[in-house]
Amino acid sequence: MSSPVISVSRLKRSFKSGTGEVTVLKDISLTVSQGEFVAVMGASGSGKSTLLNVLGGLLSPDEGSVVVDGRDIGSMSDAALTVYRRDRVGFIFQMFNLVGTLSVEENILLPSLAGGRRVSAAALDAMIERVGLSHRRHAMPDTLSGGEQQR
Incomplete structure (x- = not known):
C-alpha cells in the first residue's frame, strides 16, 4: 500500500x-x-x-x-x-486574484514565469483548451464572467 x-x-x-x-x-x-x-x-x-x-x-x-x-x-x-x-498547490480563491492588466493567457503563464520556467506553446494551448477559454485567451479579466475568471 x-x-x-x-x-x-x-x-x-x-x-x-x-x-x-x-x-x-x-x-x-x-x-x-x-x-x-x-x-x-x-x-x-x-x-x-x-x-x-x-x-x-x-x-x-x-x-x-x-x-x-x-x-x-x-x-x-x-x-x-x-x-x-x-x-x-493550486487554489481557486473566492476572489480570483487575477492581474487586471494581463490577458487570460498572461495570467495563466504568470506562475511559470515567476518560477523561471518556460511553457511551450502546445502546453499553453492545451491548458487554455482544457478550461474552455480558447476563444477568450487574449481577453482581459474585467471582460470575463465570474465562471471564466475562476477557470
Missing part, C-alpha cells in the same frame, strides 16, 4: 480575536490517498477555508502535523513554502 498524499494529524489552528483567541481547527486528523477525491463541507465559519489554507501552506498549524507528499509543510522555511505553493 502506498503512502498517503496528505496526512494531517491532531491539527490545531487558532486566531486572535479582540482580547482572546478563537480556535477554528481542533484535533483534526485526515488522510487522503492518491486518486482519492475529497470534498470539504460544513457550515459557515466551521474552518473549511482555514483547513485548506493550512494544507496549501498559506497558514501554519499551531499544533499537529501536516504532511503532503512526504514533506512536513508545518516545518518548512518561507523559501521552501514559496516553492511548494508555486509548484505543488
